[in-house]
Amino acid sequence: EDQVTQSPEALRLQEGESSSLNCSYTVSGLRGLFWYRQDPGKGPEFLFTLYSAGEEKEKERLKATLTKKESFLHITAPKPEDSATYLCAVQSVGRDDKIIFGKGTRLHILP
């Protein structure tokens, strides 16, 4: 059964303290891995798509990387406005296009 596990569940960092969020996945064949950001009271906002091991994507202070079993979202010198829940999702190669989300990592950046 396809699974997505995110860790840690919650993370508190000081402003400027870099860290990484983890997304481990188990799928029969990966079609795509996606990262989203969700602010309280809002829907998720698309960040990145990664398709194959070794791929990397960057956007401002965020960098997403992908291996055959996991993805990391690296946050460099975060600011308080980076506080949000970060969701990882995968889509597997198969007979349908279901997308499976992890439960997210709640990130809180202290000023």
Place this chain on the structure above:
Amino acid sequence: KAGVTQTPRYLIKTRGQQVTLSCSPISGHRSVSWYQQTPGQGLQFLFEYFSETQRNKGNFPGRFSGRQFSNSRSEMNVSTLELGDSALYLCASSLSGVAGGNDSPLHFGNGTRLTVT
């Protein structure tokens, strides 16, 4: 460009009742997908509609149903509500489907918060 609009934002219903939620996608988007988000289970895929046809369905009971109209607007219906149906219901639109790739990412609305008492 207007984003995805979901109505209503909040809803309180009683067990056994039914409810209909509405989603207006971004103009030009033909795919609308629905998700249930709870603290315990996270975000779970309900179903996807593309050009008025249900293309994919998640592992939810038949009490959960939906439809899409010719203008791509979509509705989701939940019948015989249970306490466990209390959740944030999100819809997302995209050009081509739930793949959510860089060229066709999912755009989410802000959801309908359903409380069943």
